[in-house]
Amino acid sequence: MNIPELPVLSTKLYIPQPRTRLVSRPRLIERLKAGMGRKLTLISASAGFGKTTLISEWAAGCERPVAWVSLDERDKDSLRLLTLLVAALQTIEQHFGEAVMRAIQSQPPPEAESMLTMLLNEISTIPFEFVLVLDDYHAVGDRQIDHTIAFLVEHLPPQMHLVIATRENPQLSLSRFRAGGHLTELRDTDLRFTAGEAAEFLNQVMGLHLSAEDIDALDHRTEGWIAGLQLAALSMQGRKDIPAFIRSFAGDNRYIVDYLVEEVLQRQPADVRNFLLQTSILDRLHGPLCDAVTGQNEGAVRLQSLEQGSFFIVPLDDRRQWYRYHHLFGEVLSIHLRTDQPDLIPELHRRASAWYGRHGSYAEAIGHALAAEDFPRAADLIEQAWATMRRNRQESAVLGWIQALPKEIIRHRPVLSVEYAWALLAVGQVEGAEERLRDAERWLENSSLDRTPETSATDMCYVDEEEFRRLPGTIAGYRAAYAQAMGDIPAAITYSKRVLELVPADDHLRRGAAAALLGLAAWTSGDLQEAYRMFSEGMANVRRAGNISDAIGGSIALADINIALGRLRQAMDIFQNGLLLAAEMGTPEMRGTADMYVGMSELSREKGDLDAAMQHLHRSQELGEQMGLPQYPYRWRVAMARIRQSQGDLDGALEILQEAEQRYVGDFFPNVRPVSALKARVWLALNRWGEAAEWAHEQGLSTSDDLHYLREFEHITLARVLLHRHPSNLAHIQKTLGFLERLSQAASDSGRTGSQIEVLILQALAHHSQGDMSSALAPLERALTLAEPERYVRIFADEGQPMAALLEAAWHGGICPNYVRLLLLSFGKEGSGSAAKKAVGEPLSERERDVLRLLKTDLSGPEIARELHVSLNTLRTHTKNIYDKLEVNNRRAAVRRAEELDDL
Amino acid sequence: MNETHDIPDNPNEPERYEIRFQGYLGDRWADGFEGLRLNQEPDGTSILTGSVADQPALYGLLRRFRDLNLRLISVIRLEPQPESPPEINRTQDGCQ
Structure with a gap:
């Protein structure tokens, strides 16, 4: 049998169709139409006043396209709300907001406000006027959501009109909107049935032939409350003694719904009554699901006849496959179920859980299992749902489920314990995670040793043998990630190695993550060859696992490692492959695309093509920060500052570096090129020696330091500070030269050619400052030989006039003549002359x-x-x-x- | 410590409330209001009385009135219940 997938999203976006039998309400429709010119329509009225019916009648006749979201408690989350808004707008404009959607799904997601801005920008490009309806807004209206919606209304592009239907006022500075003429409001008093509407409804729509006096009595008793009148009409259908019924209803003080539902239920045959009561445990109604719960047949037919009989049942799709009860009616039905058939309720939930479980809807199945207090079943289902939830990063939902279980149940389930640890780690509650992992390991140890009576295998529970078998690898993986996050590199290495030992070759994601962690650790320790090997292996696995976004993010690390190794071309290839990979995923761009352009810009700059470097940066800026990974804001600024520096705009460079410093985030990468050191270099170029010296002092840098890759960039910067300070002091220069020699050796030993070239250049400059040209040419020749194959330019050109003099000497000496000529040509350009003049600075006579x-x-x-x-x-x-x-x-x-x- | 009758000393102690609304609810509703006592008054109103765990619980309760479209008439916080023996309170305080 072909059973439709549970259409959660589409039913939430479904625009309810106006009923065929309906009291038309032209006076209200007119007010809604008149309000289209304003920003916001607020329909704030109590339950059962016909808000949804009114908007759907108006929407059917609206000349603008209408997008609709029916909200419920599960949508009380800014990200989820944004997802729904985009999905709703896609129903009227195909391909709308796909970039926003990707931003929402990336990890960690950008700030809500930046995504909202993105959404608003995209709305402002929609070429027609349209309406967005948020129905049942009260279900989500808390501070955070109100704030989001307030921001939306505040910046609403003119082509959009927002309609909010709610049972309570949202916190949106309504008085200001009112005063500014931006708001149309409909409230209880407006929505109540007038006497005329009540008469039309009862006599024409519901086909009762009531006297004016009876109508008046009903209208008075219900105070024009539509749900009350509709229930009253239902209770009167087929009744002989209508005037008597109205008299007793009007004279009764009972809650209208209570009174009338009882009347209605009493008049139904037993099977209908049971159907109504028993299906009230369901959020959504579907024929076969109702059959499973009630044990009856023909649920689908029954649902349709209930709809035709105006039984407070709302269709959720055009094909009439899914329905729900009107909230008020459903609530009262469930109260009746609780008193009439209390013992049956757990069994009903169990049946619903079984049906949903059979159809792979884990969230619903788990919800009903928990409601049935059938905890072992809930635990089974939570274990089965793990893979899906992990893929979709729904750790919060998993946490909610597991925390609803009794602790004893969790402790006997190793797979569930590890799932619990995963969810805790994912939401940042690291302490509890360790305990859960240990709980699980207790079972793993016991399963290989002789079992003690307390922990016999019969106590241990899990669903999936495969998942259980993999637990040791899984646990090691989480421990490695945790250690890495806490900066405990040795532990991260130990656990990552364990993962690679334990996890089978075809488990690409886990192997990939572990290899990447080992790569990061090697990078941090300066072993770049190993870092490159592990990281590329890791990324290949991550990509094989289909995790494209992470693979693109890893490109940055791989390229950075290559740059340090002096492989500019390979680094460029990596960025370009990253772009290709993203392009394969189709438009719009994936998050991380912007970072690829930043990387390409840095490489273009190094190769001396400042125009291309600027173009890449502009391209990334057009994509926007949302298309960047967490480090993007800082990396973009560093790239821009270095272009400025190469152009000779040192003050501009400094300003951008200040910003870069504020936007820096670690994101697991070692900080091998600190912004403060980049700033110190610009200070030197500006002859602001004092500040550069102060920086070196603050960082505790000294020429007698042990050399470590993490501080290499700072140490090279220190050498620059020292060379600037004492250009004519021979003893100082000798000391600095000794330091440079150590740096050069360390870089050469680890194959860090990129660093080595820079150190050799500084050695040449130091000899040159002593007027010792012949000593200068030896390191320069070495630098040129290393740099020529990769066509470095700015690493020489940025040194200004002294370098120009050195290169001329090299040219005359026949050293790498073609390459040197190319380098000398680049000196005339890009204002490097003036930069050079400034960079040299004149010592005091x-x-x-x-x-x-x-x-x-x-x-x-x-x-x-x-x-x-x-x-x-x-x-x-x-x-x-x-x-x-x-x-x-x-x-x-x-x-x-x-x-x-x-x-x- | 328990000599002030204004505000309970311990903010974690449940507070007692009396909520009056228009109309009568059948007995089956008592459960739906987390064990609070429902009384029907002769003037056609009902009174719901009992302990509320904390303020969020109270707001949750009020939301139910909203969702059922029941008209609220008053919400009053009651003074500490006289029948709870003061000795016990004092003993408990002494232990803390």
């Missing part, structure tokens, strides 16, 4: 140093001039030069700056 020394004393200007045997005018010229070189404009500042520099 001997005479200027003498003046500076005396400026530190209390001597006046004329006294200093006398002391140095120069005229006052000459002294002024010297001090002006000193001020210029130190970038200060008075004596006290010059002295302070000089002292800062001496500290180094």
Whole structure:
């Protein structure tokens, strides 16, 4: 038998069709139409006042397309609400918001506000006017959701009109909307049936032939409450003694629904009555499901006849396969069920759970098993649902289910315990997770040893043998991820290795994750060859497992590792493959696409093509931050700052680096190129030695440090600071050269060619500053030889004038002539000349140093001039030069700056 | 400690409320209101009395009135129940 899949989403987006037998309400429809020019229509009225019926009647005649969402308690989550909004808008505009959808599904999702902005931007491109209806808004209206909707209304593009139907006012600064003329409101008083409407409903729609007096009595008793009148009509159908019924109803103080439902139920044959009561445990009604619960047949037919009989039953699709009771009616039915057939209720839930379980709807099956308090069955189902829930990252739902189970049940189930640990880890509750993993391991140990009476195998419970067999690998995987998150690298390595030992070759996802973790650990420790090997193996597995988004994210790490290894071309290939992989997933772009462009921009910059570098950055900006991974905001800014620096705009570079520093997030990657070190390099280029020196001091950097890859970039930066500080002091230069030699050796030993080239360049520059050209050319030649195959440009060009001089010497000496010519050509471009001038900076002359020394004393200007045997005018010229070189404009500042520099 | 009769000293102690609304609910509803006592008054109103665990529980209760379209007339917090023997309270306080 072909049973339709439970259509949760589509039934929530289904626009209820107006009933054929209906009281038309032109006065209200007119008000709704008139309100279309405003932002918001709010229908705020109590249960049973015909809100949904009214909007669906209006929607059927509305000239604009209408998108509809029926909300319920499960939608009380901003992300889920956004998903529903996008899905609803897709019913009127195909392919709407697919990028937003991907952003929502990525992990971790971007902030709600940024996704809302994305949604609003996309709405503003819809080429027609339309309406979005949020029905039953009260079911989700809490602070967070109200905030989301308030933001939406506040920034609503003109082509959209929002209709909210609710039982209580949302917190949306309604008075402001009212005052601004942005709001149309319909409330209880507006929606009540007038006497005329009550008469039309009872006599024409329901076919009762009531006197004016009777109608008046009913209208008075129900106060125009539509649900009350409809129930009254139901109880009167086929009745002979209608006036007597109305008299007794009107004279009774009982709750209208209570009174009337009892009347209605009493007048039904036993099978109909049982059907109504027993199916009240269901959120949604479907013929075969109702049959399974009630033990009757022909459920589908019964549902249709109930609908035709106006039995407060609402169709959820056009094919009349799914229905639900009107909430109020369903509620009262379930109260009656509880008093009339209390013992049957657990059995009814068990039947519903079995039906849903047979059809793979785990969430519903588990919900009913829990309602039946059939905990072993619920536990079985939760274990079976694990794979699906893990894939869809629905850890919160799993947590809710497991926490509804008695602790004893969980403890005897190793698979469930590990599932529990997974959900706890996923929501960040790490402490409880460890305990659950240990619970599970207790069973694993016992299953291989002699079983003690307390823990015999009969006590142990699990559903899936395969899942149980895999537990050791699964547990090791979670332990590895946890250790990595806590920064415990040795433990992460130990557990990741265990995973690779324990997990079978075809379990790509787990093997991939473990290999990637080992890659990260190797990267952190500076073993880049191993990092590359493990990381590429990991990513290949992750991709094989179909986890494309993670594979794209891993490209960044792989490319970064390649760049450090001096393989620019391979890094470029990785980014381009990342883009191809994303493109295979179809439009729109996947999250991570923006990061690929940032990486390509950095590589283009290094190769000297600043135009292409800018274009890549613009492309990534067009895609937007939402298409970037967590590190995107920081990486984009670093890339932009380095382009600015290459263009000679040092102040601009510095400003962007400040922003980058604020946007930095770790995201598991080692921070091998800290923004603060990049800033120190720009300070050096600006001749702001004091700040660069202060940075080195704060970082606790010293030439006698042990060398470690994690600090390599900072150590190279320290060498730059030292070279700038004492360009003419031979002892200092020798010391710095010794340090550079150690750095060069370390980089060379680990194959970090990228780092090695930079260190060799600094060695050449240091010799050059001593006027020792022949000593300078040896490291330069080595650097050129290493850099030529990959066509590095900016690593040389960014050094400015001294490098130009060195390269000219190399050219004359016939060293790598073709490559050197190419490099020299790049010096004329991109304002690097001016950058070079600034970058070199002029050291103080001997005479200027003498003046500076005396400026530190209390001597006046004329006294200093006398002391140095120069005229006052000459002294002024010297001090002006000193001020210029130190970038200060008075004596006290010059002295302070000089002292800062001496500290180094 | 329990000498003030205004606000209970222990904010975790359930508070007692009296909720009056229009109309009568049948006995079957008592269960639906988490064990609170339902009384029908001669003036056509009903009173629901009993302990409410905390404020969220109270708001949940009020929401049920909203969902059933029952007209609320008043919500009153009651003073601590006189029949709960004060000795016991004191002993408990002494233990803490």
